[in-house]
Amino acid sequence: MxxxxxxxxxxxxxxxxxxxxxxxxxxxxxxxxxxxxxxxxxxxxxxxxxxxxxxxxxxxxxxxxxxxxxxxxxxxxxxxxxxxxxxxxxxxxxxxxxxxxxxxxxxxxxxxxxxxxxxxxSGIAVTEPEGGSDILGAAKTRAIKKDKSWILNGEKIFISGITESLNWGGIHLTLARTDPNKGHKGFSFFAVPLKNTKGIKTTLLEDMGRMGISTGGFVMNDVTLPEQYLIGELNKGFYYAMEGFSAARVLIGATCIGASEAALELGIDHIKTRKAFGRALGSFEGIQFPLAEHYCNIESVKLLTYRAAWIMDKMYNEQKYTHHDVALAAAMSKLRAPIYAFSVMNEVADWLGATGYTKEYSIEMGIRGVRSYSIGAEGTMNIMRIIIGRELLGKEFLPYGT
Ligand SMILES: Cc1cc2nc3c(=O)[nH]c(=O)nc-3n(C[C@H](O)[C@H](O)[C@H](O)COP(=O)(O)OP(=O)(O)OC[C@H]3O[C@@H](n4cnc5c(N)ncnc54)[C@H](O)[C@@H]3O)c2cc1C
Known part of the structure; x- marks a missing residue:
């Protein structure tokens, strides 16, 4: 090692x-x-x-x-x-x-x-109005081949980067059913440009945080795409989606490490200098003990996350691990990282006293932003637990059947 x-x-x-x-x-x-x-x-x-x-x-x-x-x-x-x-x-x-x-x-x-x-x-559009966790049950978007084109109908919601795609141009990798009788083996991925595409109608949602990037949705009404906008092989879309989700989850873990460290550094600076009852805040055990806990949490997420990245590199470069190994490692990082990040930011806001509740410090932006990761972006916490359970017990134990 x-x-x-x-x-x-x-x-x-x-x-x-x-x-x-x-x-x-x-x-x-x-x-x-x-x-x-x-x-x-x-x-x-x-x-x-x-x-x-x-x-x-x-x-x-x-x-x-x-x-x-x-x-x-x-x-x-x-x-x-x-x-x-x-x-x-x-x-x-x-x-x-x-x-x-x-x-x-x-x-x-x-x-x-x-x-x-x-x-x-470039974004991702999987989630639909009837549910994001149970995409197999909820997905209604259909793609049908007509001559040399694909015709897409359906709706995607809670999608990051709607305004960016409309303003800058670009694509959302969009999951659609191409063979509704085949369950997860009947999905394909398409590159869907939102800007200037006939049949696309977009909406925007107002998030609580990470305000610099938009969230919204789009309806596809007979959207016609050239056949080369199919991503990879027909009916392999679900597998590509799982591959992308694992990668995104590991990267979420890594962003949480950086944000957690920035929050902790801000907190440390404050508790070393701010005095109460004649002493620096940092000299009280009531402040120091949580500091020690948060530091350990961040270090443990670092290990989980960089091990997951290492497993991914070994899988892609040396075929030493499988997609199952990656999914498990990624889910563990995603399960812990946003929770620990939220927790350290919340603690630091307390240490800052009343200024922690103002916009004087960046901490309130962190609290609002990191919650998106635990609520749902790239999979909810319970979905991470389901993936970990599936890898430990076998897919016959999946709560929603195989
Ligand atoms: C800020 C933000 C950005 C997003 N960006 C994108 C994007 O770019 N592209 C995209 O495709 N999606 C995106 N999403 C959507 C995200 O993937 C979904 O929110 C997520 O998959 C959950 O789906 P849902 O919101 O429909 O909740 P639901 O699936 O309805 O789940 C609601 C709750 O029930 C729980 N639950 C569901 N099933 C089970 C079960 N079997 N056992 C226990 N608990 C369960 C969930 O964990 C959750 O807590 C984004 C979400 C957010 C918040």
Missing amino acids: DFSWSEEQELWRQTVREFARKNITPHVRDIDSNRKIPKQIMKGMAQLGLLAPTASQDYGGAGVDWTMACIAAEELGRADISLAIPVMYLVEASWGYIFSKYGSEEAKEEYLKRITSGEAF
């Missing part, structure tokens, strides 16, 4: 940290208030290879492995505790990878280079 970072990993971390400290952190409050990520930040991220960094270099990606992708996610979480930029990053890193790996040459030529250069957005 070796817990040290390589020189390349250290250099990558320092480069991303320095970039994010200078170019992202000073703008986080404005991003939260103005509800958009400035174009110059996107450009800077593109130059550093931070947009869909896991995509192939042939299409402008950085071709980084998952450990490197997590390092960048951690640094972006540290720089933007509201988690808007980290969410944009992790959605593109995970689903941009799926697009890069399975998308047709024509679709990638049209969109992927624009995604990696920050000119277009």
Whole structure:
């Protein structure tokens, strides 16, 4: 075993940290208030290879492995505790990878280079109005082949990046049933551009946090796509979705580490200097003991998350692990990371006293932002527990049947 970072990993971390400290952190409050990520930040991220960094270099990606992708996610979480930029990053890193790996040459030529250069957005559209956890039961979206086109009808909801896709252009990898009689073996993925596409009607929702990236939905009414917008093989969409979700969950873990550390650092600075009853707050056991607990929690999530990234790298590069191993490791990270991050932010808000409840500090943006991860983005906490149970007991123990 070796817990040290390589020189390349250290250099990558320092480069991303320095970039994010200078170019992202000073703008986080404005991003939260103005509800958009400035174009110059996107450009800077593109130059550093931070947009869909896991995509192939042939299409402008950085071709980084998952450990490197997590390092960048951690640094972006540290720089933007509201988690808007980290969410944009992790959605593109995970689903941009799926697009890069399975998308047709024509679709990638049209969109992927624009995604990696920050000119277009790439998102994911799985959730439907009747439910996100039980997508097999809830999914109504249908895609039917007609001559050389695909015709899509249905509705997706709670989708990140609606405004971004409309303003910048880009695609949402969209799950649709192509063979309704085949259960999970009857789904396919399509690249659906929202901007200027006939038959698309979008809506927006008002979130409580991560305000820099929009959430909404879209209805597809006879949306006609060229056949090359099918992602990968017909009826393999569910498997691609599970592959992308695992990656996204590990990256969520990494962004939570950075955001948790930023919160804890803010808290430590405060409890070392703020005095009560004639002593620094940090000298009271009532403050120190939770500090020790939160520090241990963050370190444990680091181990879970980077082990998950390591397993992914071993699976993709050496075929040493399976998608089941990755799903289990990713679910463990996603189950712990947002809960611990929320808990440390909540604690630090207490330490800050009344200013913790004001917009003086970034902590309130963190509390609002991180809750999106535990409520549902990329899978709820109970879905993580179901995945862990499935991997420990076997799929015949799934609560909803096999
Ligand atoms: C900010 C945000 C951004 C999002 N972005 C996207 C996106 O870009 N693309 C996308 O496709 N989706 C996105 N989602 C949707 C997300 O994937 C879903 O919210 C999630 O899958 C849960 O679905 P649901 O909201 O319909 O809740 P439901 O599935 O209705 O679940 C409600 C509750 O019931 C629990 N539950 C369900 N089944 C079980 C069970 N068998 N046992 C125990 N408990 C259970 C769940 O854990 C949850 O607590 C986003 C969500 C949020 C909050």
